[in-house]
Structures are given as C-alpha cells and as structure tokens.
Amino acid sequence: xxxxxxxxxxxxxxxxxxxxxxxxxxxxxxxxxxxxxxxxxxxxxxxxxxxxxxxxxxxxxxxxxxxxxxxxxxxxxxxxxxxxxxxxxxxxxxxxxxxxxxxxxxxxxxxxxxxxxxxxxxxxxxxxxxxxxxxxxxxxxxxxxxxxxxxxxxxxxxxxxxxxxxxxxxxxxxxxxxxxxxxxxxxxxxxxxxxxxxxxxxxxxxxxxxxxxxxxxxxxxxxxxxxxxxxxxxxxxxxxxxxxxxxxxxxxxxxxxxxxxxxxxxxxxxxxxxxxxxxxxxxxxxxxxxxxxxxxxxxxxxxxxxxxxxxxxxxxxxxxxxxxxxxxxxxxxxxxxxxxxxxxxxxxxxxxxxxxxxxxxxxxxxxxxxxxxxxxxxxxxxxxxxxxxxxxxxxxxxxxxxxxxxxxxxxxxxxxxxxxxxxxxxxxxxxxxxxxxxxxxxxxxxxxxxxxxxxxxxxxxxxxxxxxxxxxxxxxxxxxxxxxxxxxxxxxxxxxxx
Ligand SMILES: [Zn+2]
Numbered sequence: 001x002x003x004x005x006x007x008x009x010x011x012x013x014x015x016x017x018x019x020x021x022x023x024x025x026x027x028x029x030x031x032x033x034x035x036x037x038x039x040x041x042x043x044x045x046x047x048x049x050x051x052x053x054x055x056x057x058x059x060x061x062x063x064x065x066x067x068x069x070x071x072x073x074x075x076x077x078x079x080x081x082x083x084x085x086x087x088x089x090x091x092x093x094x095x096x097x098x099x100x101x102x103x104x105x106x107x108x109x110x111x112x113x114x115x116x117x118x119x120x121x122x123x124x125x126x127x128x129x130x131x132x133x134x135x136x137x138x139x140x141x142x143x144x145x146x147x148x149x150x151x152x153x154x155x156x157x158x159x160x161x162x163x164x165x166x167x168x169x170x171x172x173x174x175x176x177x178x179x180x181x182x183x184x185x186x187x188x189x190x191x192x193x194x195x196x197x198x199x200x201x202x203x204x205x206x207x208x209x210x211x212x213x214x215x216x217x218x219x220x221x222x223x224x225x226x227x228x229x230x231x232x233x234x235x236x237x238x239x240x241x242x243x244x245x246x247x248x249x250x251x252x253x254x255x256x257x258x259x260x261x262x263x264x265x266x267x268x269x270x271x272x273x274x275x276x277x278x279x280x281x282x283x284x285x286x287x288x289x290x291x292x293x294x295x296x297x298x299x300x301x302x303x304x305x306x307x308x309x310x311x312x313x314x315x316x317x318x319x320x321x322x323x324x325x326x327x328x329x330x331x332x333x334x335x336x337x338x339x340x341x342x343x344x345x346x347x348x349x350x351x352x353x354x355x356x357x358x359x360x361x362x363x364x365x366x367x368x369x370x371x372x373x374x375x376x377x378x379x380x381x382x383x384x385x386x387x388x389x390x391x392x393x394x395x396x397x398x399x400x401x402x403x404x405x406x407x408x409x410x411x412x413x414x415x416x417x418x419x420x421x422x423x424x425x426x427x428x429x430x431x432x433x434x435x436x437x438x439x440x441x442x443x444x445x446x447x448x449x450x451x452x453x454x455x456x457x458x459x460x461x462x463x464x465x466x467x468x469x470x471x472x473x474x475x476x477x478x479x480x481x482x483x484x485x486x487x488x489x490x491x492x493x494x495x496x497x498x
Contacts, residue, residue, distance in 0.1 A: 008246070011253060015214040017245045018222055019180050020131075020172035021237075023187060024165050025197045026138065026205040027070040033137045033164035034061030034104065041203045045143065045157035053137075053162030055100030060291050063088075067135065067164035068295065070196050071111055072305045074166055075133045077194040077312055078187070080115030082302050086134075088289040097140035097156050107286040110134035111166075111295070117190060118314050119182040120332055125314075128183050129171040138163040160204075166196075172211065172222070177241040184208060184234050189313045189336045201233055208237050212244045214252070223248070224258040228272055230265045240265040244272055316341055 029039050035052035051059035075082050089107040111134055116127040140161040144154045168187065174180045188199045188206065199206045213225035228244055231237045243265075248258045262279070263272040311319070313335045320331035320341075335341045 008250075012246055012249050014217055015245070015249050015252075016217045016219075017175055017177075017241070018172045018213045018215060018225070019174035019176075019241060020211040021170045021174065021180060021183060022209045022211070023168045023170075023184070024207040024209075025074070025168065025191060025199065027067050027164040027166065028195065028197050029064060029066045029070060029164055031064055031066070032162035033064055033067050033135070034162055035059075037162065039163050040159075041200075041205075043159055045155065045159060048159045049161070054158055055098075055161075061104065061289075063292060063295065064164065068111075068297070069305055070164075071133065071135050071166045072297070072302065073194045073309060074168070074191060074196045075112030075115065076302070076306050077190045077196070077309060078115040078117055078130050078133070078168065080112035080130055080133055082112045082297060083109065084297055084299070084302075085109065086111045086295045086297075088135075088292045088295065089286045090289050091136075092285045093283075095139065096154075097142050097158075097161070099140070099158070099161070103137060103139060104289050104292070105136035105167075106134035107281070109294075117170075117183060117187050119179060119186050120329060121179075123327075123329055125317075125328065125332060128173045128179075131169045131171050133166050133168050136165050136167060137161070138165050172213075172225075177238040177245075180210065180241055181234055181238045184237060185336065186313070189338075193312050193338050194309060204232075207232070210237060210241055210244075212241055212248070213258070214245055214248045223252075224260050226258065226260065226272075227262045228265050229262060229275065232267070236265060236267050239267075239270060240272060243270065247272065310338075313338075313341075 026039075031037060032039055032048075032053055035050050037048045037050050037053055040048065052061055072082050086106055087109040088104050090102040091105045091107070092102040094101060110132045113132050115130040115133075117130060118125040119128055138160050140156050140158040142154050142156055144150060147155060170183065174183055191197050191199050191206075197205050201207070208231045210228045210231060211225045212228060213223035215221060215223045226244060226248070228240050231240055244263070251258050259277070261277050262275045264275045265272050313332075316335040317328065317331040320326060320334060321328055324331075326334075
C-alpha cells in the first residue's frame with residue numbers, strides 16, 4: 001500500500017488478514033504424468049504430444065511411477081502423511097487448452113495430508129500448516145502473442161498438457177504479505193532441497209494462488225475470502241495480497257460486502273480485478289477417474305522415499321545451531337540455499353542414485369536445450385509472464401535473509417550448462433509408442449545405478465565423481481535404447497510420438 005494515506009493505514013491495521021496459499025509445482029520428471037511424452041520447457045509448440053495428452057478418444061492414461069515418487073518426496077519433506085490409498089478424480093470444466101474437457105486431479109482422497117513448513121517469526125520459527133498435497137495434470141497453454149497472426153487469434157500449445165503437478169494447499173495460517181512471502185521462500189527451499197522441482201516461476205514451474213480475507217482484530221470468524229490468481233513472482237504475491245487486504249478493508253469500512261470471487265492480479269496496474277464469481281467444488285462435478293485404479297502406496301515405498309531424502313533446511317538449521325552455536329535465525333538464512341549451506345558444493349553430487357545422477361543429467365540436458373532455444377530466438381512459452389516475472393530481491397526490514405532471492409536451482413544451472421562427458425542423452429528415448437511408462441520402469445532404472453559403496457566413494461571424489469556418474473547415466477540410457485528392440489507398437493502421430 002505505497003499509495004495509502006497514514007489514516008487509511010491505521011484503519012487497515014484494525015483488521016487482521018487471513019491468508020492461505022495454493023502452490024502448484026511442476027515435478028521434474030522425464031515424462032508427463034500419464035503418457036511418455038517429454039516433460040520439457042521451451043520446445044517448439046505441440047511437439048511433445050500424443051493421443052493421451054491430446055485427449056483423443058480411446059486413449060488411456062497410465063500413471064508415472066517417477067511422478068508419484070517425486071510427489072511423495074515433496075509430501076515427506078513438508079512433514080505430510082502420505083496416504084496409502086489415494087484416488088484420482090475428474091475435474092470437469094471447459095477451456096480451450098483442456099482438450100479432454102476435464103483435468104485428472106485428486107479431490108476427496110489426496111496423496112498426502114497435514115504437514116507443515118517452518119517460517120521465521122519474531123526471531124524464531126513457527127509452523128505454517130499444510131492442509132494437503134495432491135497430484136494432478138497440467139493443462140495446455142494459450143499463446144496470445146509472439147506470432148504474426150497474434151492480433152487476430154490465439155494459439156494453443158499442448159506441450160504442457162499432462163505435465164505432472166502437485167498442488168500444495170496451506171491452511172489459512174498466514175497473517176501478512178510478509179509471512180506469505182516467507183512461506184513461499186521456505187517452501188521453495190524445501191522443494192529444491194528435495195529435488196522435486198526446479199521451482200522456476202518464470203517458466204511456470206511454480207505458480208501460486210492466494211486466498212485472502214480480513215476480519216476485525218480480536219474476532220475469530222473468518223471474513224469472506226477472495227482468491228487471487230495470476231501471481232507470477234513472490235514479489236507480486238506480496239503486492240497482490242497487500243492490495244487485496246486494502247480493497248477488502250475499504251469495502252467493509254464503506255458498508256459494502258466482500259463477495260466470494262476469483263480475482264486476477266494485474267502487475268502493470270498493481271491491482272486485482274474480478275475474474276469470475278468463485279466456483280465451488282460442486283461446479284466441477286468431481287467423480288473418481290474410471291480409467292485409473294486407486295493409487296496404492298506401500299509402507300515400504302514410503303520408507304524408501306523417506307530414506308532417500310537429503311537433510312532438509314529445517315534439520316540443517318537445527319544442526320547448525322547445535323554444532324556452531326549460531327542464532328536460529330542466522331542458521332535459517334544460511335540454510336535457505338543448499339548451495340550456500342553446503343559450502344558451495346553442487347547439490348546433485350550428494351544425492352543418492354536416481355535422484356542424483358539421472359536427474360542431474362536430465363537437468364543439464366534440459367537446461368542446455370533451453371539455452372539453445374534462447375539463442376535461436378525461438379518462441380518461448382509464457383511470453384507474457386516473462387515480462388513481469390521477477391524475484392523479490394531487496395532485503396526487507398523484518399527478515400532480510402528471507403527477503404532475498406534464494407535460488408539454489410539457479411546456482412546449479414551454471415554447472416548444468418557445461419557440456420557433459422557423455423554428450424547427449426539420446427533424443428526421443430521416451431517417445432516410443434510402447435509409449436506409456438508403466439509402474440516399475442523407473443525402478444528398473446533405479447536398480448541399475450551403481451551400488452552404494454561405489455557411489456559413496458565417488459561422492460568423495462568431487463568433480464571427477466560427478467563426471468563419472470553422468471557418463472554412466474548416459475551409457476545406461478544408450479543401453480536402454482538398444483535393449484528396447486524394434487518398434488512394435490502402433491505409430492500414433494507420425495513424426496511426433498514415434
Ligand atoms: Zn503425451
């Protein structure tokens with residue numbers, strides 16, 4: 001509220017904001033959630049598509065085990081309980097980027113429930129509760145600019161259609177835009193530590209909606225909330241929340257009623273505008289997805305994923321306090337970035353098995369191709385979003401460390417951009433029409449990783465070790481292609497899915 005008068009600020013101060021955040025996070029898988037199309041940002045529009053993610057009649061989804069594993073990593077890293085049975089559901093609505101007419105999501109029985117993320121508060125840390133984490137597929141993307149014909153019509157790119165997402169829904173535990181910002185910063189750090197996502201907001205890997213209401217201080221009942229969408233940076237989340245708080249207080253003070261609705265943040269005008277009256281769950285006609293069985297997760301699988309997690313920011317923070325005797329808050333700032341906390345060592349080196357070598361290679365591959373796209377000046381996804389996207393840079397009064405942009409993923413990018421010893425992972429290795437990756441394939445890949453002792457020895461060997469692991473990943477990927485034998489499945493879309 002840069003423009004608010006001092007008097008109005010006093011009025012606003014009589015109200016307590018109640019804020020909950022819904023964070024959508026793209027998982028760093030090789031393939032989409034229900035088909036084996038490539039999950040990669042920046043490719044030419046409609047090149048990573050198949051009948052499943054185009055929603056063609058008769059195409060059937062098959063769940064990616066890798067996506068479930070990453071979603072579980074996120075759930076366990078945020079202290080959620082992973083449910084042994086969760087159910088995929090159809091969320092029905094129309095939009096031009098949603099060819100099926102529904103999105104496969106989870107509704108009544110999500111993957112994980114009731115966890116928390118710790119944020120700084122008054123020199124210490126407090127918990128912001130996570131209500132649920134569920135899995136869902138992303139929709140395609142409408143392209144409104146960047147083409148010669150953009151003045152007359154819009155295009156649709158289905159490369160993003162079917163990319164695996166998790167939605168992390170917080171309880172309405174946040175009480176200011178600063179806390180919302182701190183929560184996002186802490187959540188992003190956890191997701192980066194757990195190697196779940198690259199959390200790149202500019203590329204849409206991390207998206208946030210905010211539910212905001214206000215109530216007179218000292219009262220218990222929640223006010224009517226508005227949901228704000230289109231928040232493409234942490235800074236805009238904070239600005240939009242502040243704007244929305246002031247708008248709602250002004251309405252109440254002038255005797256009007258806040259209505260429940262969805263509002264869009266306009267970063268250029270620095271205001272929210274009504275988009276539609278808030279839809280209710282029954283508007284979506286959720287029902288269990290008939291093409292997918294319940295997702296059953298064994299305790300062994302959960303424990304295996306739990307064991308594979310690295311030390312997370314909160315644990316590292318406590319250890320730093322205990323070992324080095326530094327204040328809790330300082331330790332919190334230090335551990336926001338894994339790169340900083342581990343003394344400049346690149347994060348992937350310390351990760352076990354698949355999570356380290358394969359994903360490190362995958363990330364390198366993805367980044368390099370992405371940069372190549374940039375150089376060639378090709379069309380980029382999210383043209384509109386890139387303009388306004390920016391981190392929350394300047395230090396802020398209360399929590400200077402948490403106000404700064406903390407992006408270990410960005411640091412890793414430098415490493416990922418260098419040429420690797422083994423050259424490329426083979427192009428299109430995932431696009432065989434044997435097509436949908438069935439449960440167990442990722443496990444196969446996992447078991448082919450070097451045994452623990454050998455791996456541990458390499459981890460001590462620094463750069464040479466990383467190079468060797470990347471090389472082995474590459475060799476294994478080549479072997480996989482050779483062992484697959486001749487193409488035997490149907491050719492689905494010539495030149496795309498074969
Ligand atoms: Zn597909």
